Amino acid sequence: MSSPLSTLRKTRRAPLPCSESGRERRVYKETTCEGSAPSNLELMSSMMQKLGQLERKLKAQALNIDSKARRIAVLEEKLRLLQEKKQGEKQEEEEGLARMCHKLQNQVWEMEEFLNDYGMIWVGSGEQHDIEDEMQPGHERPDSSGHLLWQPGASVVGRISVNFDQVLRNIQDLNILAGEGASYVTSIPGGARLSQRSSVPLWLFKNGIMMFDGPFRPYQDLSAQQFMQDLMDGYFPSELQRRFPDGVVFQIHDKRGEEFPAVRHGAEFPGRGHVVRGSDEQLEFHREEASNTLLDLSHIQFQGRKLSMEQFLKKLPKSVVKAGKVINIRSSLKTHLEGYADGAKIHSVTVVETPVLQALRESLESSNAGHLTSKTEFTTLRVKSEDGEKTFILKMLFSETIGHLRQYLDAHRGPGCSSYNIITAFPQHCYSDDTQTLLACGLTSNATLLLRPHQVTSLATTT
Known part of the structure; x- marks a missing residue:
């Protein structure tokens, strides 16, 4: 049996009657829009265009790859040459370092032989120094004695402005540290007595300083600038540290409102030059006569205190060795100053x-x-x-x-x-x-x- 629905499903529609006119028969279809599917010709034309574009793009990429390959080859050649050059420089540097090391070893050997000739042995300080650190700019290399080597411009002292009040205050502090006013016991024949430390006389002028009996040093002098800079910084002057390792009391003469007078040590001789038994004609040149110059040596006076004979002799060494002979400087000079030299x-x-x-x-x-x-x-x-x-x-x-x-x-x-x-x-x-x-x-x-x-x-x- 079949259901009514199946009967309906099997029913076929009869085609519409054809027009009896002479027009062409067409299959019925729904109304088409403007975006209808392209024809085979259009598809073929589109495919040909895309294929041409791809071929051109492929050709350009092939040219680009070829150019990059050539550039890579050039760079590889440069890299090879650079590596060869660096390898050669490295080899030369190693050879130079080897030669320097050999030279330094020879120098060390020669110095050790020299010390061995005098019965001495080099011990060294035992400190290790990094060569790379020493080669850096601004690094001060120590010499063989452990002191820093002098660098150009490092020790140049510029013009300073002296603060006299600060100098006087610092000198008072230094005098207290040096034991100003303190007494100590000294032995004398038959007993003892109290003595005070000797002091160093220091004159502070407007244009310079003077210690002991001179000479006068202007502030343009580097040693005077260093001396005053030490005092302004509150330190004992470095130039006196070797002579007075425990310090010394300064006896200040404050003359900062006065200028030390310049000493004229000599003058040009007045008059014209002539030759003994010569003519009265003048020589080729004449010197102007200095009528304000007195040549009496007995009336010349020098600034500063005069040294006594004993003070002068203490500044000299007791004896010196010359040509294998020991010469007593002080005694012979003392005899000469007293008016006698070898009895004459x-x-x-x-x-x-x-x-x-x-x-x-x-x-x-x-x-x-x-x-x-x-x-x-x-x-x-x-x-x-x-x-x-x-x-x-x-x-x-x-x-x-x-x-x-x-x-x-x-x-x-x-x-x-x-x-x-x-x-x-x-x-x-x-x-x-x-x-x-x-x-x-x-x-x-x-x-x-x-x-x-x-x-x-x-x-x-x-x-």
Whole structure:
């Protein structure tokens, strides 16, 4: 049996009757839209376009790969060359280090041999230093004694501004630490007595400092700058640490409102130059005469306190060794300073009073050249006595005569002196004519004359 539904399912619809017109028969289908499926021709055309694009893209990628392959080959060649170069440099560096090590080993061996010759052995400090750290900039290498090597510019002291108040306060603190005012017991023959520590005199001037008996050191001096910098920092001056390891008391002379006067140690000799027995013509050059200069050495005074003979001798070594001989410096120099050297008296120098010398003094005292003008021609004569132990210095005018020279010498030497002749050693000549002037004799260039007993002189005389 079959159900009614099955009967309905099997029923087929009959086709619609065809139009009897002459139009073409078409299969019925639903209405199509604009986005209908492309035709085979369109599909083929689209596939051809895509295939062309892919071929062009493949060709471009192939060219890019080829270019990159060539670049990789070039870079690999450069890398190979660089590695070979580095390997060569490394080998050269290793060879250089090996040579340096060999050289240093030879130096160490030579130094050990040298020390062994004197019975010494190198011990070393036992400290290890990293070479890489030493090669870094700013690293200070220690020398063989353990001290840091000097670096250029590291020890240069610039101009400092001295704070005198701070210096005085720090000196007071240093004096307290050094035991200012403290006394200690010293043994003397037959007992003991209380003594105080010796002090160091220090003068503080506006333009410099001076310790002991000098010399004066301006603040532009590096040693003076370092000295004052130590005091301003509150430290004992480094230049005195070796001499006074336990410190010392400073005796301050505060002269910061005053300037230390400059000392003129010498002056140019006034007058013109001439040659003994020469003509009256002037030489090629003349020096201007200094009318304000007094050449009397006995009136020159130097700034600062004078050293006593004992203080001066203490600054010298007791003895020195020269050419295998021990020379006692202090004793021989003390004998020489006291007036005797190997039993003979020291040669003395005496300035003889003359009118020229008196005029020079008066011109200096009156601060003008009214008594002796700068155009006045005079000379300085050095006359040695018969035994050579005394030297007389005389200032005379060119117009004065040999007779005036004898008068000055006789007045200074006193009566009872034996007769003498005045001579020159080179050229050898005797001046016996007392009427001749110094200019005529050629004694206008600060000449040196000799006195000889009359009976032993056998030189030619002036006519």
